[in-house]
Amino acid sequence: MTFQRFKDQIDDVMRDSLRKMGHKDQEYELLEPSKKEFGDITCNVAFLLGKKLNKSPYEIASTIVKNYLKDSIQKQQPRYIASVEAHPVGYINFTVDCIRLGGITLKTVLHDKNYGFVDIGKGKKVIVEHTSVNPNKALHVGHMRNVILGDTIARLLKLTNHSVVVLNYVDDSGLQIADILVAFLYAKIPEEPQSEFMKFDKYCGNEVYVKVNGLYKSDSSLLERRKLVLQALEIIDGSISAFASRITLKVLREQLKTCWRLRARYDLLNFESHLLFSRLWDQVFQMLAAKGTIEYRTSGKNIGCWVFTSDVESNEKVIVRSDGTATYIAKDITYAALKVGIVQDPFRYYIFSNQWDGTNLWATTIREDVAKITPIERSVDSYINGNISSRRHFYPADMAITLIDNRQDRLQRILGEIINKMEYRVHIYFPLSYGPVTLSSQTATQLGVSIEENKNSVSMSGRKGITVDADSVLNALHRKAKQEAKERNPTFSDDELAEIAEELAISAMRYNLIKYDIEKIMKFDIEDSLSLNGDSGPYIQYTHARLSRLIEKSGRSVLADQSSNDFMLEVADLLNQEIECGLLIQVSQFENIVRNAVENFDPKIIARYLHRLATIFNVYYEKIPIVKEQDRRIRDARITLVRVIKITLINGMRALGITPLERM
RNA sequence: GGGUCCAUAGUUCAGCUUGGAUAGAAUGGCUGCCUGCGGAGCAGCUGGUCGAGGGUUCGAGUCCCUCUGGACCCGCCA
The missing domain is CATH 3.30.1360.70 (Arginyl tRNA synthetase N-terminal domain)
Structure with missing residues (x-):
């Protein structure tokens, strides 16, 4: 500290x-x-x-x-x-006292490459669930807010010594999946997109899904088909299930490409179908009924149902229908119960894929035996190569965080209540809600959506085709960044420029999605989001590149041995400009900033801090000579300050998933 | 009908948890600054009745109440 x-x-x-x-x-x-x-x-x-x-x-x-x-x-x-x-x-x-504070700050930062990441977690195990997008469409910017917030929080927790497991829940058995299956099986919609450049996830979401929903109006037999498909999905070894598995995995792989491109990572894919096949719900139901958490109604509106009566909500919530089937909240309860250890883990696991960061992404399977994994599951991913059926310890956790759209707040509150009645540890199940992303009126107009006079934003809707998919935004950002990088670095090869452009695109996107208040609705404007200036990820990266150049040009230090205590005070003493004191104070506050961000699960705090630090440094850079300084001792002291700022900036960027660039 | 949330420069947003000194960024518009350490930057100007009204307080953008405008949630759908 x-x-x-x-x-x-x-x-x-x-x-x-x-x-x-x-x-x-x-x-x-x-x-x-x-x-x-x-x-x-x-x-x-x-x-x-x-x-x-x-x-x-x-x-x-x-x-x-x-x-x-x-x-x-x-x-x-x-x-x-x-x-x-x-x-x-x-x-x-x-x-x-800037010399004393400066001295201790310089010493602390120079001796600790992980400066700022105080041990808040002490090994506490935390499950973070994010992304969890139905595997029937491409991710749009609203989903990306979930992905990036979740990934950034997972990073922050990991860096502060929490043991983190990241889950992505794949809802592969719902109505939206059935729609796609009906389209391919009964509505003669081709399974391959017309253009080879069309990603399969986007094809399913933007064309197939929209088309089949249109067809339901004219051909009611398709709705009958959908009902049958839904039932067939519950048969483990059925041909419909196998087909569904092939399609959803194909979409999922495309979705993951987008997430991975943005440097999100996961530890485990949890398939809803596996959760259903596991029959875990039966156990949970028994526990809920035995404890009296849910009650059977013999009269009234919900006669014949098992219901939950909330302490805070007026309406009771049906958990099991009068025909004995469970409502969808049952699977949420089951999943939550699994996360916090109320029920035992029923799954086997296999390595689904390797990820960009070198780690393995595991997936659930309910098969006991390697040989029984269907060829479809196997062929979908060549990484599997027999490494199946390991027992892993993903569950349970000391705390389970779930990133959810705040339109689900009410439901999550009920879920939390139910979990609290089953489990004595409080705050163990923690829904982290964020505001949905809407489109600005300009962006909506660009998409050809007509908007009402007094409205200045539009909700996204997959069904109506009012979305901005993440890949398009990233591609646009990449193109723009590459153009700009090329103007500044005419000698760079195309590959080098592409690499830089990709990092800038990622950072612009990630920064943009976390800089706003997590709980507020975010207005997305395509033009604004392409900005590489001002309060943006690239601004931080630009500042980092500047710091790097200065260090590169600094040469050997004339100051004393940098590991000695005297050195620190000597340097701090030479940094006697007011702005240098300001910079040292900023750097010294990073630990408090990290603590604040982690305790409040609020990545925005890091972004605001980095922007402030970068801004003060850029002013410093304009005003005060660093490498140009004639007095060698002062020059070297300033270079030491530059090194310390660089370390701090890099650590903040690590938390945000933004890559420090040497040149751009 | 019941409930949750939001309203701050032209625009997008901080600040409200825990009341305090001249309300801050970014962006837009206008104007300067590269033979000099990277101009994706820096400096300056422009721009605010903090939705309205009342209350509490020595003091309110911040807390309380009312009103107005807006968003969202409330199924034996998922």
Whole structure:
């Protein structure tokens, strides 16, 4: 902890002073001042005491400062507080000793490549479920928000020493899948897209699904077919199931390509069909019935059903229909129960694929024996090569986080209630809800969607074809970034440019999807999203490239041995410009930023921090000579500061899944 | 009908958890800054009755109430 040392010290001297004044239990807050001239940390205690003592805040503040605080501060060793002042408004403003804080910050960062990633998790196991898109369509930008938020949170948790398992739930047995199957089997819609450039996931979602939904209106026999298909999906070894498996895996592979392209990763694919075949629900049902969590209705509206009565909702929720079949929330309960260990893991696993980061992606299977894996499952992925049927330990976890669209909040609350009644550990099941993505009116108009006069955004709808798929946005970003990179680096080969462009596209997309408040609806505008300037991922990368160039040009340091303690203070002493102090303070706050982001599951905090750090550095770069500085010692001190900023920036980028570039 | 959430520069958004000093970014528009460390940058100007009204408070963008406008949720569908 670096900046925290300063804060802790203020806490100490405040406590000490208040105790001596006879206000031992007086509360107060240590806040970040709104302006730089008000110091580095400010305390509001005089306002709070003023109320009690009926005196003016300034009077109290100056008494505390003069009579108590100054003495108390003198005794601190080492002293991080440089000065303290009672402001006429009533605040007590503390200023940090930049040399002491700078010294300890430089030392900490230079000795720890993982600077900032404090051990918050202590090995605690966390399951993060994200993506979970029906395998009948291409991912649109709304899905991408789920993917990127989930992936970033998983990264943050992993970097802070949580044991993380990332799940992707594949709903391969619902109505939407049946639609696609009906289209191919009975509606004469070809199984292969007309154009070889059309991705299969997009083909299914944008053409097949839309077409078959149109056909239902004119040909009601297709609806009958769909009913039969739905039933057939529940037969383990049926031909419909096998066909369904082939189609959904084909779509899934295309979806995963998009997710992997954005540097998301998973540990396990959980297939809904396997969950159903496992009969786990029967166990869960027995437990719920035995505990009285769900009740059988013998009269009233829901006669013949098993229902759950919420403590907070007025309407009771049907869990088992009067015909004995379970409603869809049953599988959510089952899945949640599995995640938190209420029921035993029934699955076997096989390696579905290798991923971009070198890790294996596993998938569930309900087969006990390698040989029984169907040729279809096998052929779909050549990576399998017999490595099937391992027992793995994906479940249970100390905490299960699920990324969900906030339109499902109500349902998830009920689910949470049910889990809490089965499991004594609280907050173990944690739905993390985010606002859906809507399209700006401009973007909607570009898609040919007519919008009402007073509306300035449009909800996406797969059925109506109102979507912006992730691949198209990425491709557009890639093209634009490549063009710009080429203008700046005319000598680079096409491959080099493509590589850079891809990293810029990924970073622009990822940054854009996490920078907004997680719980708020996000308006997506295709033009805005293509921006590579300002508050964006590429801006961070640009700053990193600048830092790299400076280090590259710096040569050998004339300063003392960099591992010594004296070196740190020597360097901090040379960094006596105001903006250098500001940069050191920023760097020293990174640990607190990470802690904040993890505790609130809020990646936006990291993005805002990186932007601020990069901005201050870019101002520094404009104002102060670094490599050009004539005094060798000052020059080398500045290069040391540059190195420290670079490490901090890189670590923030690691958390966000943005690649630091050397050139762009 | 019941419930959840939102409203802050032309636009997109921070700030609200925990009330405090002159409400911040980005973008757009206008204007400067490269023979110099990377101009995907920096500096300046422009731009706000914090939806409206009331209340609590020494003090409200922030807390409470009412109203207006908007989004979403509430099935023996998934």
